[in-house]
Amino acid sequence: MxxxxxxxxxxxxxxxxxxxxxxxxxxxxxxxxxxxxxxxxxxxxxxxxxxxxxxxxxxxxxxxxxxxxxxxxxxxxxxxxxxxxxxxxxxxxxxxxxxxxxxxxxxxxxxxxxxxxxxxxxxxxxxxxxxxxxxxxxxxxxxxxxxxxxxxxxxxxxxxxxxxxxDWTDSCWETMPLASSRRLPIYHGRGCIHGCDYCPYVIATGRRHVLRSPDRTAREFAAQVARHRPKRVVFRDPVFGLDEQGTLELLARIGGLGRRERARFEIETRPELLTAEMLEALSSSGCAEIKLGVETLEPAALLASGRVSDESEAGRYAEVVEAALASAHAHGLKVRPYVMLGMAGSTPAGHRDTCERVGRWAEPDVKVVSYPQGGAPGVVG
Ligand code: SF4
CATH class of the missing domain: 3.40.50.2300 (Response regulator)
Incomplete structure (x- = not known):
């Protein structure tokens, strides 16, 4: 044609x-x-x-x-x-x-x-x-x-x-190859409504949260798995679970798929969204790994970067993170936390406190990025 x-x-x-x-x-x-x-x-x-x-x-x-x-x-x-x-x-x-x-x-x-x-x-x-x-x-x-x-x-x-x-068509992995690791990317939602000023994800995927319906995403999940037999499906959503109810519905549908339509999958999200209900749904539907954007535990840096909206949220943040980690463990879920040190607003005392707390976590796969001067680069766009 x-x-x-x-x-x-x-x-x-x-x-x-x-x-x-x-x-x-x-x-x-x-x-x-x-x-x-x-x-x-x-x-x-x-x-x-x-x-x-x-x-x-x-x-x-x-x-x-x-x-x-x-x-x-x-x-x-x-x-x-x-x-x-x-x-x-x-x-x-x-x-x-x-x-x-x-x-x-x-x-x-x-x-x-x-x-x-x-x-x-x-x-x-x-x-x-x-x-x-x-x-x-x-x-x-x-x-x-x-x-x-x-x-x-x-x-x-x-x-x-x-x-x-x-109405978007399925990605065509017959035309473009999957890597030898056979991890098949998919989206449920794109974009993010939060205002973290260092975040390039919103440049890549937008500042609006654009969602597909649970049925639509589950249908493509099943079809891609049946066709390509990936080792793992990777949800590329910058913040999986932003729409809590729709995400729980999606996970219920994935959990109910037939044997040839199911695959282990991984997600990326922020700690506040890992409620007990969400973790239970992730665990029972085949989640293999959660990449967790912790960023920092320092209230001043959380506020300076726009990661949280007020002092009370900033003050609770470290406890929310650690409760999410403990709950994920209790559900048998593997978590890979991402931490940034030296963000704008960070102080020597706050830096020490973050390092000590992170050092006590049980996760073997904490990924730490240090910004020794000037903090994480702000992203404009
Ligand atoms: S860091 Fe995460 S929560 Fe913050 S704006 Fe980016 S995608 Fe959203």
């Missing part, structure tokens, strides 16, 4: 590209922490390209032939496929603001393979880089939406509004 696309005669299909990383580095374009994280060394941690898998789902549902080339997870087969195939009707290239020059060079190479067709560069935080994108990859359309559907719609020259979340 090519009715929306002006194309070269020998072109076929729409190509979706996760570009190669720079030599000796890993680019995790789906990583929210650094808005498309670049780390030293090859073979580092990478989430599968959900943005492109979503675009693929929509384009296939519209009847287009789609080729996914992932130069991060499947570099060899991507290079071979690129050599074999000549021209394409159109292309979507996933870029990271942290590797933008290199990614735009790759996009320019792809542009040469879509003569007369549309090229969309898509990624988090691109709105501020439109001039650079035009300079380095003239004519490329820019999509900075929080899903992959906007890029697919732009390729088809349609309004980039993806519509109601329950």
């Amino acid at each position: 090519t009715d929306h696309l002006a194309v070269a005669d020998d072109a076929s299909g729409i190509v979706l590209v996760n570009p190669p990383p720079p030599e000796g580095k890993t680019v995790n374009r789906e990583g929210f922490g650094g808005l498309g994280v670049v780390t030293a060394g090859g073979g580092g941690f990478v989430y599968p390209s959900q943005r492109l898998a979503e675009a693929a789902g929509l384009l296939r549902a519209e009847g287009y032939e789609v080729l996914g080339l992932d130069f991060v997870l499947r570099a060899g087969s991507a290079r071979r496929a690129m050599r074999r195939r000549g021209m394409f009707h159109a292309a979507v290239v996933h870029v990271s603001v942290n590797n933008l020059e290199g990614d735009l060079d790759a996009a320019r190479d792809v542009r040469d393979r879509v003569p007369g067709g549309r090229l969309v560069v898509t990624g988090v935080g691109l709105g501020a880089h439109a001039a650079m994108i035009e300079e380095r990859c003239a004519g490329a359309l820019v999509d900075a939406g929080v899903t992959g559907y906007g890029a697919a719609l732009r390729v088809l020259d349609k309004d980039a509004d993806p519509g109601a979340p329950d």
Whole structure:
């Protein structure tokens, strides 16, 4: 189907590209922490390209032939496929603001393979880089939406509004590869309504909480597990459980799925949401791990960063965290707490207190990030 696309005669299909990383580095374009994280060394941690898998789902549902080339997870087969195939009707290239020059060079190479067709560069935080994108990859359309559907719609020259979340097509993991760890990403809700000023997740997924219905998410969970048999499903929601009632319904549905539709899963959330009811539901539906954004236990830093809204909440926070950890243990759930030291507002005494309390926790997998000067970077956007 090519009715929306002006194309070269020998072109076929729409190509979706996760570009190669720079030599000796890993680019995790789906990583929210650094808005498309670049780390030293090859073979580092990478989430599968959900943005492109979503675009693929929509384009296939519209009847287009789609080729996914992932130069991060499947570099060899991507290079071979690129050599074999000549021209394409159109292309979507996933870029990271942290590797933008290199990614735009790759996009320019792809542009040469879509003569007369549309090229969309898509990624988090691109709105501020439109001039650079035009300079380095003239004519490329820019999509900075929080899903992959906007890029697919732009390729088809349609309004980039993806519509109601329950109508979004399933991610197509036949087109984009899962990593060898076979962890399959999925969303129930995107975005977050909280105001933590260091948080890049809201740049990546939005400041509105956009939810699918429990039925819709459970249906895709079951379908993806039956199709791909992942080792684990990873809920990428920045704050799983923000909508408590809907989340409990979702977990009840997952718990009731058939044997071939179920998989262990992990979530990420904040401590206040781990009520006894939520932990019970997580435990009985197959949750394997909770990534817990503790951030800090210091009331002054909690207040200065906007993590909590008032002094009374800040004063209770450490107890809430430790009660959630104890309750999670009692439910047999593994927790991986994330702690930041040296945030704005931190004092030497508060720092010591946080270190002592965290040192007493039973969790073997506490992840601590230290900001020795100036605190965690505030994120504007
Ligand atoms: S609760 Fe989490 S996702 Fe939401 S703004 Fe705070 S750090 Fe970001």
